[in-house]
Amino acid sequence: LFDSVELAPRDPILGLNEQYNADTRPGKVNLGVGVYYDDQGRIPLLSAVRKAETARIEAAAARGYLPIEGIAGYNAGAQALLLGKDSALAAAGRVLTTQALGGTGALKIGADFLRQLLPASKVLISNPSWENHRALFERAGFEVGTYGYYDAATRGLDFDAMLADLKAAPAKTVVVLHACCHNPTGVDPTMDQWKQIASVVKDNNLVPFLDIAYQGFGDGLTEDAAVVRMFADLDLTMFISSSFSKSFSLYGERVGALTVVAGSKDEATRVLSQLKRVIRTNYSNPPTHGGTVVSTVLNSPELFAMWEEELAGMRDRIRLMRKQLVEKIQEHGGKQDFSFVLRQRGMFSYSGLTSAQVDRLREEHGVYAVSSGRICVAALNSGNIDKVAAGIAAVL
Ligand code: LMR
Numbered sequence: 404l405f406d407s408v409e410l411a412p413r414d415p416i417l418g419l420n421e422q423y424n425a426d427t428r429p430g431k432v433n434l435g436v437g438v439y440y441d442d443q444g445r446i447p448l449l450s451a452v453r454k455a456e457t458a459r460i461e462a463a464a465a466r467g468y469l470p471i472e473g474i475a476g477y478n479a480g481a482q483a484l485l486l487g488k489d490s491a492l493a494a495a496g497r498v499l500t501t502q503a504l505g506g507t508g509a510l511k512i513g514a515d516f517l518r519q520l521l522p523a524s525k526v527l528i529s530n531p532s533w534e535n536h537r538a539l540f541e542r543a544g545f546e547v548g549t550y551g552y553y554d555a556a557t558r559g560l561d562f563d564a565m566l567a568d569l570k571a572a573p574a575k576t577v578v579v580l581h582a583c584c585h586n587p588t589g590v591d592p593t594m595d596q597w598k599q600i601a602s603v604v605k606d607n608n609l610v611p612f613l614d615i616a617y618q619g620f621g622d623g624l625t626e627d628a629a630v631v632r633m634f635a636d637l638d639l640t641m642f643i644s645s646s647f648s649k650s651f652s653l654y655g656e657r658v659g660a661l662t663v664v665a666g667s668k669d670e671a672t673r674v675l676s677q678l679k680r681v682i683r684t685n686y687s688n689p690p691t692h693g694g695t696v697v698s699t700v701l702n703s704p705e706l707f708a709m710w711e712e713e714l715a716g717m718r719d720r721i722r723l724m725r726k727q728l729v730e731k732i733q734e735h736g737g738k739q740d741f742s743f744v745l746r747q748r749g750m751f752s753y754s755g756l757t758s759a760q761v762d763r764l765r766e767e768h769g770v771y772a773v774s775s776g777r778i779c780v781a782a783l784n785s786g787n788i789d790k791v792a793a794g795i796a797a798v799l
């Protein structure tokens with residue numbers, strides 16, 4: 404039966420974890436996967452999460468099946484974070500949200516539904532994009548192309564190429580856009596550029612799929628939702644995949660959401676009914692624990708405030724690590740100007756290291772990065788930053 408089965412390549416991001424775990428060298432550093440570690444190198448358990456979990460355990464609640472679309476309070480909370488509590492679209496019944504298995508699960512539900520709806524459409528992702536975007540949409544049956552995004556020469560956005568490619572895309576092309584903290588580059592368009600992007604999306608009748616997995620890691624929860632809200636203000640129908648994996652430090656609980664803004668309340672009802680079919684035929688309904696914890700925090704003013712403060716703490720520490728990395732690479736003799744790291748946003752930095760340099764960094768220094776040169780700044784700490792900076796300076 405399996406004679407013809409080929410060995411699949413390791414996943415470019417999660418496969419690195421396997422390699423890292425098998426590495427027996429002391430002092431190894433994992434800057435591969437997008438996970439926030441505290442200054443002691445631990446994945447934090449947030450106090451707001453701990454309180455919500457304790458309350459849940461004390462309540463000794465039964466674990467029945469959730470509705471196919473998940474917990475109502477979770478979905479409402481996720482939606483309010485994206486569109487604001489007083490969204491006119493939500494009040495008009497034009498927005499629907501389903502709980503999803505992380506941001507990846509949200510993308511997959513959306514992709515499967517879109518493939519049914521638009522079988523002749525192509526998907527465009529940024530060049531470069533999150534490693535899993537192409538694979539995920541291709542698996543759903545789409546042909547996936549790219550739009551210009553990163554300019555290696557300026558280490559910034561190639562806005563002209565981006566706009567030209569979006570302008571050239573046929574109507575109904577699905578365009579995956581990173582609403583904040585672009586993964587992997589950390590380079591985001593300015594708000595003025597976003598307005599121009601949105602107007603091309605609208606004029607060309609493109610289908611925006613906003614991916615927002617790092618809300619709160621740029622400037623704050625509300626600030627980072629500005630692009631989503633601007634698209635909503637333009638009355639664009641759209642898909643939004645969001646995630647609490649990073650912002651709640653609940654990676655393994657698979658807490659994400661898919662939100663769709665439809666053209667009318669009736670459309671929203673019909674779209675939700677189809678998304679429920681996609682979910683039911685894939686995994687039936689979502690798990691209870693992580694969703695309940697997040698829902699409890701989002702719907703308690705006291706826990707919400709606590710969470711927001713803890714999130715700000717993570718954001719500030721990442722900024723400090725960016726600053727120190729730039730300084731320390733210089734201290735260790737790195738000749739190149741690394742100040743671009745300070746302009747990048749979110750958990751990642753597109754370091755400019757080549758794949759050969761990334762290999763040397765891993766083999767000679769025990770520092771793991773994605774072969775594209777992406778490093779997770781959120782995994783740096785006062786104990787490993789010197790080693791990382793010295794390694795980078797040495798391989799440059
Ligand atoms: C990442 O980009 O490292 C994260 O989003 C984790 C993942 O699933 O790839």
